[in-house]
Amino acid sequence: MTLLTEKRAPRPQPETRKIRGKVHLREHLMGWLFVGPFGIVFLAFLIAPLAYALYLSLFQKKLIGGTSFVLFDNYVKAFTDPSFLSGVWFVIRFSLVSIPLQILIALALALILDAVTTAFARFSRLMIFLPYAIPTVIGAVMWGFLYSKGFGPLTDIFGLFGATAPDFLSSDLIFYGLLNVVTWQWAGYYMIILYAALQGVDPTLYEAARMDGAGRWQIATRIKIPLIAPALILILVFSLIGTLQFFNEPQILRYLAAGAIGSDFTPNMYAYQQAFSLANFNYGSAISFALGGVVFICVYAFLFFTRKRRSFL
Amino acid sequence: MTDHTSVRAGARRPQRYLPMQILLGFLVIYFLVPFWWVIVNSSKDAPGLFGGGNTLWFTDQIDYLGNLRQLFTYDGGIYLRWMLNSTLYAIAGGVGATVLAVMAGYGFAKYRFAARRFSFAVVLGALMVPATALVIPTFILFSRLGLTNTVWAVILPSLLNPFGVYLMHVYARDAVPDELLDAARVDGAGELRTFFQIALPLMRPAVVTVLLLSAVASWNNYFLPLAMLSDNRLFPVTVGLGLWQGIASANNAGTTSLWSLIILGSLVSVIPLIIAFFSLQRHWRGGLSVGGLR
Structure with a gap:
């Protein structure tokens, strides 16, 4: 130019x-x-x-005739493959529940930590952030122990009240089991980002609002949250991208929850299985690419609905 | 809110809403429960672990030393090797990715070169590419080059950190004034000298943040090494513990000792990052706010 x-x-x-x-x-x-x-x-x-x-x-490997160009056949196959579709449906459902939950917890915590300025609050901030320093694999291993019937405390705790412990590794409850692991792992990280954004807000704005008769709740909802909206959008987008690619936690808990998590539980696990267990790299690549398309559509739809496209991308 | 506390805290009076602090207390307990469980249960021997009893409290036998000895000698000390591999991948990947991201972010922010806007838009678009979608084709390309099942297969792809570039771009744009760079140039400093002596010190909080984020990403990586490596002596600790977990779950009866190794192994593996985060706290907190501001 x-x-x-x-x-x-x-x-x-x-x-x-x-x-x-x-x-x-x-x-x-x-x-x-x-x-x-x-x-x-x-x-x-x-x-x-x-x-x-x-x-x-765009290719397919056949037992007879070798590899041949098939154009979009793999994609047609993927989008009619119940394994892929059920995986996509699961990660979309999981995103719709887990992301608002994590962000709500993170936002509430950030607002509390921004308002409460005691030594205990500072200590809490670090402790809540701690799980971010734990590899997701190790986090899943740790929660796997806590859920398990043999080692976990759930049996004891529910036994005190004469109830049977919920089995978070069963196919009925695995959704909530994973939801808990993910929330535990990431809420603290999002909290730190939102907290940092809140700390960057000019405190004289709060003084002015207080003069005008605004209460703590009004200051939080009318001033603080709108001012950190860009940070909220950013972490929403990143958690959406991450959750749609869900892999580590279900892959690790698979060993413990054999009946509840199959090899096609999420699209990424399915792609991994196709490529590395079945050596079907063509179809594995098509699944990865199709998943990339799903991610792109979801992120774009989200940014469109929040009308914040220009602030980030 | 007595007088002496407000004096101690200086200009801003400390705010202590008791109900909120109690709520915080419960949340802290929730976030610490898994750590507590791991700390308690890595003190137990196999009978203590499987003998029932309170899973959230110690037994009479507290044997950290014996368990540690077992952990570090099992299978010829493979666990120590995994930890060293993780360290190597985190440092090589983290430092490499940071150097590239700092240079690129500074370049995008401070030079008006051809195709700058387009290139930066492409980098931002790359933030949306699922990282795991790259693993399958990278694996095939690397296997053609004979690079799979080597340390390079894990380190080289970790050098890519588009988010680091984005973060450095935002930070360099706001924290490094153009006037200062121009002044340095007028005084006769070359471009590289201006970068190292003027810009780099100003960007330090963001540099530490990007370094920490990239190192953590490498340390935590699971999908990439799982796909790339087949020799378990090259595994990082995440893949190694995943392997043990798989073995232990597959035949529960014969491998009771492996469970206690996994528990203690999880505990030991998280210590380095926790130390890194706490000791570098002052640096990364300044940098994290940047990514969220724009």
């Missing part, structure tokens, strides 16, 4: 033009020098694999 406008500008003195051209060339060069190394990694580990996955997904 800059190059074009320069050509059309009235011709300046030869010397100055030469200097300006040099400065611009230098700026282009330096810009690309700084961005270049990342650019190479970006091309090698994002663009190239994506293009290759797209390419792979």
Whole structure:
């Protein structure tokens, strides 16, 4: 753009033009020098694999006749495959419940921690954030123990009241079992982001609102929440992308909840199974790509409905 | 809210709403229960673990040392190897990704080069690409190059951190004034010297944040190493413990000792990151607010 406008500008003195051209060339060069190394990694580990996955997904490997070009057959197969569709349906359902729950808890905690300024509140902030430092795999292993009949405290606790403990690893309750693991893992992280955004708000705004007779509740809902809306949108988008790709927790709890979690429980698990257990890389790639399409549509729909498209992307 | 407390806290008077603090207390208990369970149960031997009794309290036998010895000697000390692998992947992936993200974020923020807007839009779009969707094609490409089942298969893809670039871009744009850079240039400093001596110190909170986030992402990674590695001596601790969990669940009867190893192994594996987070707290908190502000 800059190059074009320069050509059309009235011709300046030869010397100055030469200097300006040099400065611009230098700026282009330096810009690309700084961005270049990342650019190479970006091309090698994002663009190239994506293009290759797209390419792979257009082929099918048959026992007789080898690999053949089938265009969109794999996608037609995926979107009529009950395993893929039930996985997609599960992650969408799970997103609709788990994301609002996590964000609500995180928002409430951030507002409390922003208002309460005792040493205990500071301690709580760190403790609630702690699970973020735990690998999701380890978090799932830990909760798996707590849920299990043999080692878990649930049997004892419910036994005190003469009740039978709920089995969060059964197919009826696995949804809630996973919901709990995910909330435990991520609510603290979202809380920290929202808390940091709240700390960035100018406190004189609260003073002004208080002068006008606003209560604590009104300050929270009318001033604090609207001001941190961009941070809320950001974490909503990231949790949506993450939840639609759900893999680690169900994959780990699979061993303990054999009946409740099958190998096609989420689309990512299904893609993993197709590619690495069945060596069906073409169909696995098609599933990954189809999942990417689902993610894109969901994120775009979300950003469209919140009318905040310009603030983030 | 007595007088002396408000003096101690300086300008802002400490706010202590008791009901909210009680609510916080309950939530803290919820968030700490799994840690407590793991701490308690890694002190037990196999009979204590399987003998019933209170699962949330210690038995008479507290044997951390014996369990630790077992953990670090089992299968020729494979657990220590997994921890070292995780450390290697986290440091190599974290530092590499951070260097690239800091340079790119600064470049996008401070230079008006050709195709800048377009490139940045592509990077932002990449935030939406499911990371796991890249694993299958990357695996095939790497297997063509003979890179699968090597440490490079885990480290190289971890160098990609588009969110880090986004975060650094926002931070560099706001925290590094153009006037300051121009002043340095007028004084005769080259572009690289301006970057290292003027811009980099100003960007430090964001650099620490990106470093921590990338290292955590590498340390926590499960899908990528699970797909790439088949030699269990190259596993990071996440994949290793997942492997043990699978073995222990498959034949519950014969592998009672493995369960206690998994419990203690989970506890030991989370200690390094907890230490890193707490000791670097002051740095990353300043950086985290940036990502949410725009």
